[in-house]
Amino acid sequence: MxxxxxxxxxxxxxxxxxxxxxxxxxxxxxxxxxxxxxxxxxxxxxxxxxxxxxxxxxxxxxxxxxxxxxxxxxxxxxxxxxxxxxxxxxxxxxxxxxxxxxxGPPATAIDAMGSKSAAKEIMQEAGVPLVAGYHGENQDADYLQAQAFSIGYPVLIKATAGGGGKGMRVVWNNDEFADSLASCKREALASFGDDKVLVEKYLTKPRHVEIQMFADTHGNALHLFERDCSVQRRHQKVIEEAPAPGLTPEQRSAMGDVAVKAAKAIGYVGAGTVEFLFDEDGSFYFMEMNTRLQVEHPVTEKITGQDLVEWQLRVASGQPLPCSQDQLTINGHAFEARIYAEDPDQDFLPATGRLNHLATPNTNDHVRIDTGIRQGDEVSVHYDPMIAKLIVWDHDRDAALARLRGALADYQIVGLKTNLEFLSQLAAHDGFNEADLDTNFISRYQEELFPEKASISDELLAVAALYTMLQQKDRGDQFVADNADPFSPWDSTQGWRLNEDNHHHVTFVDKDSLVEYPVVVHFRSPDFLIELESGEWSVNGSMNDKEVSINFNGRQFKSSVIESGHDLNIFISGKEFALSVKQEGLSDDDDQGAANLTAPMPGTIISVMVNAGDKVESGQPLLVMEAMKMEHTIKAPADGIVSEVLYNEGDLVGDSAELVVFEAESKD
Known part of the structure; x- marks a missing residue:
């Protein structure tokens, strides 16, 4: 060793x-x-x-x-x-x-599977089932389009090198093909240094099921069962689980045998994953082989009780596999949720920023967290925006799902956009709970997974008001203790006023909708009387660090409040709400009548499609920028005229940099 x-x-x-x-x-x-x-x-x-x-x-x-x-x-x-x-x-x-x-595997195996096209040819010769498609060397755009037409739409264009959903586009008709191909090739070249693509039939309701396999230098090879990775956005996995729900023992065995056969066909050594498209009729097709450990390997570890990294180290040092196929069994069910710095409401646009606050669920035999990030760390534009992997296990799928929902509710991140709320929506969705899975799950349930933002409730305003007043009282108590005459009524922090009721006006602003909520708080020792638009409510409670315990209208509950400047991030029952405390004397700038388009993050301009003076329609692409190895198209927000294009192709742009000055068409 x-x-x-x-x-x-x-x-x-x-x-x-x-x-x-x-x-x-x-x-x-x-x-x-x-x-x-x-x-x-x-x-x-x-x-x-x-x-x-x-x-x-x-x-x-x-x-x-x-x-x-x-x-x-x-x-x-x-x-x-x-x-x-x-x-x-x-x-x-x-x-x-x-x-x-x-x-890892020998270079020959990496070469064999490094090109998706070459891999499919090898698998075809080995008798592994394939989806119909073109995997050849001819990369002429017209030729590829003709192949797509021959295969029949919809088709999937996919970079032959790399993975992670980059350089992939679904094309639904012939008119879309040329633009989608150009975009795929640009993204593939930027991500993998190779712009070759393949074209294959796009199955409309497939599942993504993959087999974890292992081989050693002594001629032994086996599989450690399967994972279902169907729930994806931009062809990248969001939640994975093991075993795949609904597979029969016969299907599991057949897919496992094919995966081992594929590994032996290329002289594989070490950990690898053979990925399949699993169709509604139970048929399955080879998609690709990843010649490395997968991000989602922990769910396999949880159901088998094996440490796959230990297996890698032992095999690489020349030892045989630690067990045989018949010694492996499936125990229980596991999920992995990938926690990303991204904005699901903006097509999962990657986010950057600092984790100003991080609180995680307690880890134990049922809950595991794999992460490389701590509170105070920064997610930068240079690397993948994944913050952590949350892995849960229990004796069956329903119990494991309950663990997942509970752990997500206990996860708190403040400082940048994350997909935590989306993951909670997904884990609670009936379709997911019933294992109605396919790679289009998110788009199929778009409206339910992306509901309108919850309005600011009276309970939430009460928490914000109580927190604000308790903070003010604590600061006052500290000031008095340090500086004041403890016997003077003028230095009391108990709400004493001469000839008037003690009250405070506070305005909270919903940071999503920018709707303002005025609140009047009256001191009624030891309680507070809070005036909201719905009426007057008696509130009392206490604060311990960031946790607020509150009694509001007879309902007692706890909440976490994270304060940053004039912003309050409030967590109630696993949901996060962002409020700001409006400062007197400050007002928003007047609308200048011009719509200025800005960069969603630092990146590079790779295509400019308009010039100053061009008249454009709402939704028309104006330019394309690349950030975090993904392309982002900046589109016109309305009909209007491009006043000025501020950057050229190849220019680097900073976060929130103004890219295009745009005059919206007058509605008068």
């Missing part, structure tokens, strides 16, 4: 590998970019080495530098995690040449 390994990655997977290495008595070497110098994986490792600036191509993708560090540190092996260099055959070969063990 290795004495020291280097983890050529960052974030939660680096932390995950370090945890197993520590348990096995193996020393760990971390690498980091300048942006990650204070990251959790750096703190956890036995030692850490600087790679370079924040961009991945100048740090985590510098294979030659990582190998140099491995030699200097005395690491005998390199674990690549997932992403970055994990499926880079050249890096695997370089490790072999440097006499450092690559903890």
């Amino acid at each position: 290795f004495e020291k390994i280097l983890i050529a990655n960052r974030g939660e997977i680096a932390c995950r590998v370090i945890e197993t290495a520590k348990r096995m008595g193996i020393k760990s070497v971390a690498v980091y970019s300048e942006a990650d110098k204070n990251a959790r994986h750096v703190a956890m490792a036995d030692e850490a080495w600087l790679l370079g600036p924040a961009p991945a191509k100048e740090s985590y993708l510098k294979g030659d530098l990582i190998l140099e560090i491995a030699k200097k540190s005395g690491a005998q092996a390199i674990h690549p995690g997932y992403g970055f260099l994990s499926e880079n055959a050249d890096f695997s070969r370089a490790c072999e040449a440097a006499d450092i063990q690559f903890i």
Whole structure:
């Protein structure tokens, strides 16, 4: 077994590998970019080495530098995690040449599966079922469009290299094909350095079911059952579960046998995942093989009781697989929810920012959290916006779902947009609870999963008002204790006033709708009388750190309040509400009549489609920018005229930078 390994990655997977290495008595070497110098994986490792600036191509993708560090540190092996260099055959070969063990499959296997087109040809020869499509070398746009027409719409255009939903588009008719192809190729080139694509028939209601397989250097290969990863946005997984609900033992065995057959066909070693499209009639088709550990591997660990990272380390050190196929059994059910910095209401646009407040559910045998981020850390534009993976387990699917809903309700993040509320909506949805799953689940239940924002309730305003007054009282008590005459009525903090009722006017603003809610609070020791539009209510309660206990109109409940400047983030029953306290003397700027379009995050302008003076229609694309390896199209908000285009193709733009000055057409 290795004495020291280097983890050529960052974030939660680096932390995950370090945890197993520590348990096995193996020393760990971390690498980091300048942006990650204070990251959790750096703190956890036995030692850490600087790679370079924040961009991945100048740090985590510098294979030659990582190998140099491995030699200097005395690491005998390199674990690549997932992403970055994990499926880079050249890096695997370089490790072999440097006499450092690559903890992954041989370069030949990575080569074989690295191109989705080549992989499908190999699988076809091995007798693995495939979806109808074109996987050839001819990349001429007209030829690809002709192939799509021959296959029959809808079709899926997919980058042959990489994964993670990048370089993928569903095309519903011939008119959409050219633009979708161009966008796919741009995104694939930016993400993987290769713009080749394949075209295949798009199944309208498939499930995404994948088999976790493992092989060693002694000729042994097996599978550790399946995961259902059907719930996706932008072809990226949101919630995964194991085992896949509704599969018969015969289907499970057939898919597992095919996955092992696929692995043996390419001389595979280590952890891998064979992904299938599972159709409504029970048929399944090979989609791709990921030659690495998957993000969702923890659900397989929870139902099998195995540590897959330990398996990787043992196999890479030359040991045989720890058990045989017949020794593996499924125990219970597990879910993994990916917690992202993103805005589900804006088509899951990635978000950046600092985690000013982080509170997580308690971890135990039923609840596990894999993360590389702590309170105070920043999610930057340079890397994937995943904050954490929340994994839950119980004896059956219904019990595990209850665990998931409860754990999500206990998860709190303030400082940037997240998908936590969306995940809670999803986990509570009847269709999800009934396992009515397919890869179009989110779009199929769009209206139910994206309901109108809840209005600000009286209970919420009462919490905000009570918190504000208790904070004011605490500050007053502290001031009196430090500076005042304790016997003077003028220094009392108990609401005493000469010849008048003690009351305070506070206006709270809903940060989503910008609706204002005036509140008048009267001091009635030891209670408060709160005037709302609905009437007057007696309120009392207490505060312990960020937790407010309140009695409102006979209902007693608890809430968490996170204060940042003039903003209050309030958590009640697992839901988050954002209010700001309006300051007197400040008013919003008048509408200047011009609609100015801004960058949703830092990025690069890759296409400008209009010029100053152009007349455009509502929804017409104006420019395309790339950020976090995804394309974002900026569209006209209404009919009008482009007054000025402020950036050119290739320009870098900052967060909220004004991109286009636009004059909306007068409605008079």
